[in-house]
Amino acid sequence: MSKVDLSVKIGSLTLRNPIMLASGTVGYGNEISEFTDLNKLGGIVTKSLSLKPRKGNPPQRIVETPSGMLNAIGLANVGVEAFIKEKIPFLKKYDVPLICNIAASTIEEYVECTKILTSEETIKAFEINVSCPNVKEGGLSFGNDLKSVAQITEKVRAVTTKPLIMKLSPNVSYIAEFAKAAKENGADAVSAINTLVGASFNIFTRKPKIQNVTGGLSGPAIKPVAIAKVLEISRQVEMPIIGIGGIMDWKDVVEFMIAGSTAVQIGTLNFIDPTAPGKIVNQLEEHCIKNGIEKISALIASYQL
């Protein structure tokens, strides 16, 4: 038995610890399970699912930047139907909360996806991606529009009783307003942040290194931005925040929790060291023991300003 209570709560969902794996950085769990025992983690978030399968953007989809990377995957995914048929059976073998991330080009599509997936018992919560910077379809960038975020939250809330998490874009001036809109319309929590819009050029050919021209910046380069966004929400809105952005080790997790995160998600680090998430759980426990922290939840929003 652990001497420390690592559990945290996101709405009605209790996670055994605050370490979750971020959408788009673990596929559907299969490959990463060879490196990290999924049963050890607080939760796992699927790649964004859309109603129909999506092919995604043409290569080059990825480029490295200083302490970060840009990606323009374009929400490549198998679609809801294939997810249920082909991916869920594998995930059922694990005792780890499965959170489905949903992306869509219309509000109706968000609702439809959630409706279909909510009847799957294995799925414990939804994370709604209104903030992917790499898809232009539909002509709308939902994540930058307060009304859209409010509307999507309200409409999705109406079709599921499972915990609802809205994943917010950092590419806005006041992220707390978006968190407020999510909360007022029935969301249980917010995830902050998705990737920042970025671009990179080859100086000789003068062409963008990413075929899509812009991509989403992730990795340690974005951590200070993410911490600031989490803090902003934490100071203005009373609701669980899932902190995401550039986590590389257990110290980053502690920092995110102090800034106001109830849980965190590990993203880009999975590509570099897929064994890290499991190790971080152990290291967090050690940190708590060494520092006399009996419940890790005591760290949440414990900032001293």
Place this chain on the structure above:
Amino acid sequence: MFITNSPVEEILEINPQIYLLKVLSPELTSIIKPGQFLNIRVTNRTAPLLRRPFSVCDVIGDHLYLMFNVMGEGTSMLAHKQIGSHLDILGPLGNGFNLNGSYDTAIIVAGGLGAAPFPFVTRMLERKKNIISFVGGRSEHDVITYNLKNVQIASDDGSVGFKGNVVQLLEQNLELLQSQKIKIFACGPNAMLRVLKEFCLKHNFDCEVSTECAMACGFGICQGCPIESTAQSEKYLLVCKDGPVFNIKDVVI
């Protein structure tokens, strides 16, 4: 697929630009297949952040060899590794070449550093099959023939061997190729692979090709390495997981 920390035992310079890294790793050498690759973390700092993919160049006993050119920061760090220091390796990755089959002559076609995976292929094949290696590069310095057998050379500028590209050299040897049961194994820049594909389709040659793409994870979780499939247009294949070796007919290069 796992992560090992393996000691670097030697760094050899095979020409002023090309390095060979000798690494001790019985865990990997006992299972790795020609054409598979490794994803290497060149530093535990955050820059460069991502691992770098490299083909396994050769396997001798418990040692594996990587061949690389200094392209940027990552490969520069590799070239400066201390002997005895440990290399953080994720692998084995990808599918590798299928060396079995009823052919009697293996034709190796390599452009520039595309020669990297073929010493291992040659080692695995040399007792069972004839091997002819067609090796090309822009000029003399780019032609890499390290540990290859029966080498025929082409250079774009004619500074060494046949003047022209390696596929033109193959055309010249068509009679030789058609007189035997052959299978082609290729790796090199996309421009070369494109003309090679045309050549293979035209003459109905069976050909496996090792492809490249910028990668983040190397094992199928980021979706960063798509390649167009000729069979199914509704989705991409992944270079890291479905490849890097494909039948040349199955992919759009």
